[in-house]
Amino acid sequence: MTAEIIVVTSGKGGVGKTTTSASLATGLAMAGKKVAVIDFDVGLRNLDLIMGCERRVVYDFVNVVHGEATLKQSLIKDKRHDNLYVLAASQTRDKDALTQEGVEKVLDGLSEDGFDYVVCDSPAGIEKGAHLAMYFADHAVVVVNPEVSSVRDSDRILGLLASKTRRAERGDGAIKQHLLLTRYSPVRVANGDMLSVKDVEDILGINVVGVIPESEQVLAASNSGVPVILDENSQAGQAYHDTVARILGEERALRFLDVPKKGFLQRVFGG
């Protein structure tokens, strides 16, 4: 039994890769899977903050890659889910500290330890860190914001996923590509300020696996170190739940795409 490797990538920075990695990993763990989530953003580590385990990092990904610590020592068990582990990036090194053999060794080690899913949180860009994060992947979640520069960068990433990965090089069949639209604001789409789901699907030629609405709770959750998927009351949290279910093969309709109708009191008092 080998672990399914999912890379969360985008090309562009600030679109929600780490937020998505944290929620995706947590969601898969809530579905009963044994999950590890790895921060590939060496030098700019964030995932530990979003997962709320920044004070428990002793050994990191680079230590394991260099054989300075074992996988067991470095994996941080999530405080809420027993079957969820975090492998933090090193803040003091740079991306050249990762090697392809080292990453392969870590991923093989996780497979041997019986992990079902490994979520790789890719750094922005298309340089070495991003390349290594996607190289061994079976699935790719391409995070895209509904604006033109993000869509362009995602297009580039989709091209790289189809050519510069182990599956592509070996001809093992294509990586499963999932497009995740984040920071979606139905109001701004209605006003014509933002690309719609259909625009993005048309330009990129693939369908979305989920649409995460722009939500204040995402920032609040990040700052408090709780993946937003755990906030059952937020639309973003619910949308991430739907997304995880779809990645696991369930069919669910897209939600939160329409402009919310104002209630009677809001119409009277404004707001």
Place this chain on the structure above:
Amino acid sequence: MTAALDATDACDLRFGQVGIANVRIKRVDAAALCEELERRVRSAPQLFARSAVVLDLSHLLNLPDDGAVDALLEAVRSAGMLPVGLAYGTSETEALARRMGLPLIAKFRAAYEPASGAIAPPVAPEPAAAPASTPAREAPAADPAPERAQGSLHHDGTVRSGQQIYARDRDLVVTGTVANGAEVIADGDIHVYGGLRGRAMAGAQGSADARIFVHDFRAELVAIAGHYRVFEQIPKDLEGQSVRCWLEGEKLLLARL
């Protein structure tokens, strides 16, 4: 495989664009060539002395033998220029370059017109993104320079931003969309059955009768035989329409299908 990723790579390998003079040979006469080039070097030594040049043999009716080419190269050298390779022509040129241990410099618009030795055609402007080399070089065909001999090159699905597809000596058929920032190039015609949002360059070796057909037109640039048009704004009457593109004389024309 891993060597390319190792932080301690010995070098960076990149393709770039460099200016390089092209010496188009109209007749095989080493002495005359030397004399003519010497005159150029004398008139503008800053520009021509020790400048890198490419020998273009494509305007000769028959490719000279190895000895004659050696003499031509020596003539260029003694005139004070430095020959660095042969310009891309036919598969014979390719074989010749291999025998002489010289690189073949591929151009976007290599003017291969075997019979028209008299007048050099006007140099067409080359789009900035002309490929610096011939991607995906195939084995040379046995038949010398059959234009569009091998049927067409088919690409199923989307051409993503940053990707480049080149159909050498033939037509190119893309069934998906060519994204912004992607490039499709063919020596023959180009057909795009999805949207064209990137660049399409047909007749890349100078064939002026090449055409481009697009199902859903939103191109950044189209070019035929080096004549190109950039679309900062897509004309309203063409946007999203099925469009064909052809060359009439020096003019690049577009019309709805």
